[in-house]
Amino acid sequence: MTNFLEVTRDGAVLTLAMNAPDTRNALTGNTAIPEFLAECDRINSDVSIRAVIITGYNGMFCSGGNLKDMRRYFDDELTQAQIAIEYRTGIQRLTRAIYGLDVPTIAAVNGPAIGAGCDLSCMCDIRIVSERATFAESFIKVGIVPGDGGAWLLTRTIGRSRAAEMAFTGDMLSADEALRIGLVSQVVSSEDLLEAAQKLAARIVRHPGATLRMTKRLMRESQDSGLDTILEMSATMQALAHKSPEHREAVTAFIEKRAPRFPE
Known part of the structure; x- marks a missing residue:
């Protein structure tokens, strides 16, 4: 079995690209969740990573849950309590892990983001999309609720x-409607999407990693x-920031009218 995620790194930016075209990058019935969990653990423990891009290949972002896999819930031997446990130990762990990443995250949405796929984009801090992107909080269409949070x-x-309108109707939104x-935050051509996400990530990672992580924590x-x-949290984190070598370098560089030189 091939990996669900293709992982690439460019300096301080890590890109996680979903690549399961047969299921349109569905998040269930495969290795998607454990792979995402492993990468999130690695990202949070590697201070040299300062930003993450999540995207998909083949003109598809993420179709959410695999409906074919959901048919096993029809089995009378699988109780409601067991289903609830599956959600708590499965897709909900994914939500906690991606939403809880310490570093800034960018969803580069290049196609349909449906159900849990729409929610996956919302787990990220920023969403940049191509004109081909569509969004739907479509759980209601198949008689279920957003079990992933x-x-x-x-x-x-x-x-x-x-949010209520999207959840109660399950209607599809175009990229322009999503922007409205x-x-x-941005709609670009499909050819320019990944480059746009990379350029934004580059603007982010030029700043000190520790300060980025603290800023994200405060915003969350x-x-x-x-x-x-x-x-109170701001005062505590600011005290840490003021004593950091990165702050000293940034102030010194500003006074000396040069670009700061932060450690990798």
Whole structure:
């Protein structure tokens, strides 16, 4: 069996490209989840990685769950309790791992992002898409709910009203519609998509890795914490940042009117 993910690295940027065309990069019924989990563990433990791009090959981002694999849930011997455990120990671990990555993440969406595929893009910090990209929170279409945490992810990405409309209708959105509602930040040609994502990643990774990780943590915590909590976290992290050699180099470079030289 071939790997679900093709992993490449360019300096401080790691690219995870899904490559399972037979299932349109479905996340279940294959090795997708353990491969993603292993890569996320590696990313968080490697301080030289400063940004991650998640994309797909063959004009497809991700079709979500494999519907053919879901037919086994029809088996009367598989109880509801067992199904719930499968979600907790399967796709929900993927959600926690990708959403919880310490470094900035970019979803480069080059085609349909359906169901859990749409949610996978929302696990990332930034979404850049080609004009061929489409999005659908389509669980309702097949009589199920967003078992991967999509109700939480999508609401925080585009707001309650628009997320509810997507989840209650299951309707497909074009790339331009996704841009209009703030689901994505850029729409580019399919030929330019990966290059656009790489250029954005390059703008990110020119900055100190430790500071990037702290900034991401603050932004993620801010979604669910009160102002007082975030102010306290900010003070603590800022104290660490002020004592870092990267801060010293950045200030010195600014005063000397030169580009900073950060360690790899």
